[in-house]
Amino acid sequence: MPKKFEEILKEVENDLIEMAELCADQIENAVKAFIESDKELAKQVRKRDTAIDLMEMKIEEKCIKAIALYQPVSGDLRELMTAIKISSKLEKVGDNASKICRILLKSDVEGNRKNELLIVMKDYLITMLKNAMVAFRARDESLARDVYNMDKRLDDLYEQLYRSMISKIIENPKNLTLYTEIIFAGKYLERSGNIVASIGDRIVYMITGERIKEEEIEEELEELKREEKTNKPT
Amino acid sequence: MPKKFNDIVNEMDRKIELLGEEIIKNLNLSVEGYCTNKKDICNLVIYKNNNIIKNLESLEMYSVKSLCLYRPVSKDLRKLLTIIKLCSMLEKIEECAVKISFVLLNSKFNFDRNDKYIKRMSSLTEEIILLSISSYINEDINKIDEIYKLHREIERIFYEEFQRYLARKIFEDIFNVAIVNELTNIGKYLERCENSANDFRKEIYFLITGKKMIEGEYAKKIRRDP
Numbered sequence: 001m002p003k004k005f006e007e008i009l010k011e012v013e014n015d016l017i018e019m020a021e022l023c024a025d026q027i028e029n030a031v032k033a034f035i036e037s038d039k040e041l042a043k044q045v046r047k048r049d050t051a052i053d054l055m056e057m058k059i060e061e062k063c064i065k066a067i068a069l070y071q072p073v074s075g076d077l078r079e080l081m082t083a084i085k086i087s088s089k090l091e092k093v094g095d096n097a098s099k100i101c102r103i104l105l106k107s108d109v110e111g112n113r114k115n116e117l118l119i120v121m122k123d124y125l126i127t128m129l130k131n132a133m134v135a136f137r138a139r140d141e142s143l144a145r146d147v148y149n150m151d152k153r154l155d156d157l158y159e160q161l162y163r164s165m166i167s168k169i170i171e172n173p174k175n176l177t178l179y180t181e182i183i184f185a186g187k188y189l190e191r192s193g194n195i196v197a198s199i200g201d202r203i204v205y206m207i208t209g210e211r212i213k214e215e216e217i218e219e220e221l222e223e224l225k226r227e228e229k230t231n232k233p234t
Numbered sequence: 235m236p237k238k239f240n241d242i243v244n245e246m247d248r249k250i251e252l253l254g255e256e257i258i259k260n261l262n263l264s265v266e267g268y269c270t271n272k273k274d275i276c277n278l279v280i281y282k283n284n285n286i287i288k289n290l291e292s293l294e295m296y297s298v299k300s301l302c303l304y305r306p307v308s309k310d311l312r313k314l315l316t317i318i319k320l321c322s323m324l325e326k327i328e329e330c331a332v333k334i335s336f337v338l339l340n341s342k343f344n345f346d347r348n349d350k351y352i353k354r355m356s357s358l359t360e361e362i363i364l365l366s367i368s369s370y371i372n373e374d375i376n377k378i379d380e381i382y383k384l385h386r387e388i389e390r391i392f393y394e395e396f397q398r399y400l401a402r403k404i405f406e407d408i409f410n411v412a413i414v415n416e417l418t419n420i421g422k423y424l425e426r427c428e429n430s431a432n433d434f435r436k437e438i439y440f441l442i443t444g445k446k447m448i449e450g451e452y453a454k455k456i457r458r459d460p
Contacts, residue, residue, distance in 0.1 A: 049450070050448065050450055053446075053448055053449065053450075054448075057446045060446075064311060064312075064315065067301060067311070068305075068307050068311055071302070071305050073302050077298060077301065077302060078298075081298060081318065084315070084318075084319075085318075085319075085322060088319065088322075095449075162415065162418070163415075166404070166411055166414070166415070169401070169404065170404065170408060170411075173405060176401050180397055180401070184393075187422065191426070211291070213287065220280055221280070221281070221284055224277055224280060224281070
């Protein structure tokens with residue numbers, strides 16, 4: 001007997017949550033491998049990335065089949081489209097975890113990669129990811145908006161990390177490669193934050209049919225208009 | 235009379251092509267504004283962004299509506315799903331173009347920003363976006379390898395040459411820290427645009443073959459068969 005449409009939606013939802021958990025694990029392990037210079041763990045993270053790629057395919061396939069078979073409209077269709085988008089965004093987060101490991105595996109530099117800011121960024125990113133999934137499951141618009149806004153804090157943390165590494169490079173130019181590696185690892189966490197924020201945007205769209213991005217653009221234009229008025233000679 | 239599905243798809247392809255051109259123009263304009271220190275150009279980028287995002291969203295909506303109306307299957311279904319995904323990727327590129335403008339608009343410093351590396355990276359980014367769009371429009375699977383090779387080349391320039399160049403700049407003069415900070419951000423956004431263009435590859439492969447591309451296996455294949 002063919003499955004009910006609701007059952008498929010539930011399955012897709014569970015798969016997405018499982019995929020997000022896997023991504024969170026990958027980020028956790030990638031940063032652990034990086035700061036502890038544990039190349040074995042880094043290799044494992046790289047291998048496990050294929051599992052995330054396969055999950056993305058599985059989710060996408062389910063969604064495509066559901067669209068083709070059940071021809072959903074309105075909210076149901078939005079939900080499936082959002083699931084497709086979220087799965088490809090999660091796959092990108094997994095890629096970034098794998099790229100952090102690639103930095104370590106390619107490196108021939110010995111040294112202490114432990115960095116507090118990197119750990120804070122990692123924890124913050126995992127919280128964003130978990131909140132995004134809670135918002136998705138509970139259809140919580142306000143939490144999804146929070147996830148979107150949390151990205152700014154992650155940008156600030158990256159900025160701090162960047163500045164502290166530059167100061168260290170100036171103090172100790174011999175360790176330039178090591179500090180650059182830490183900057184890159186931070187950059188991948190920051191980029192992942194940006195991706196998770198866009199998941200927040202997509203969840204808001206799924207619930208309301210409106211994008212946060214549109215509101216932001218309107219605000220930016222208003223700001224520009226205000227500035228123009230202030231700068232106009234009287 | 236309702237339009238034929240093929241006409242709808244052709245219309246959407248034309249829109250992708252036009253929007254791609256618009257986005258490349260806006261990206262170039264943003265880099266130009268930054269390199270020439272012209273804030274009015276950066277403001278123009280933000281004005282244009284409004285229109286581009288609205289057009290991308292309406293294209294995405296059009297694809298979703300066509301899904302409901304025409305109920306396509308097989309390759310036709312893949313085509314619409316690919317368009318929906320490409321809209322997100324183009325949106326990412328446009329977002330980065332705007333962020334480049336904001337680097338100048340929010341900067342408190344005044345210095346010569348005419349940087350040869352940024353211009354080089356910007357032109358390579360333009361090249362990969364154009365290649366990706368044309369590969370999609372012509373459904374040319376052979377171009378996928380070209381996109382990947384160009385992507386690897388840009389990555390090498392970004393991770394090796396550009397980083398060495400920035401490090402040299404700091405060692406030459408400690409007061410270069412502010413400009414290095416800005417250039418890192420610009421480089422980061424250009425690399426992100428390049429990354430999104432590279433992502434087209436997987437979607438084009440899926441559209442043409444109906445199979446999903448596994449990145450690790452694909453990279454191995456390219457290394458084996460350069």
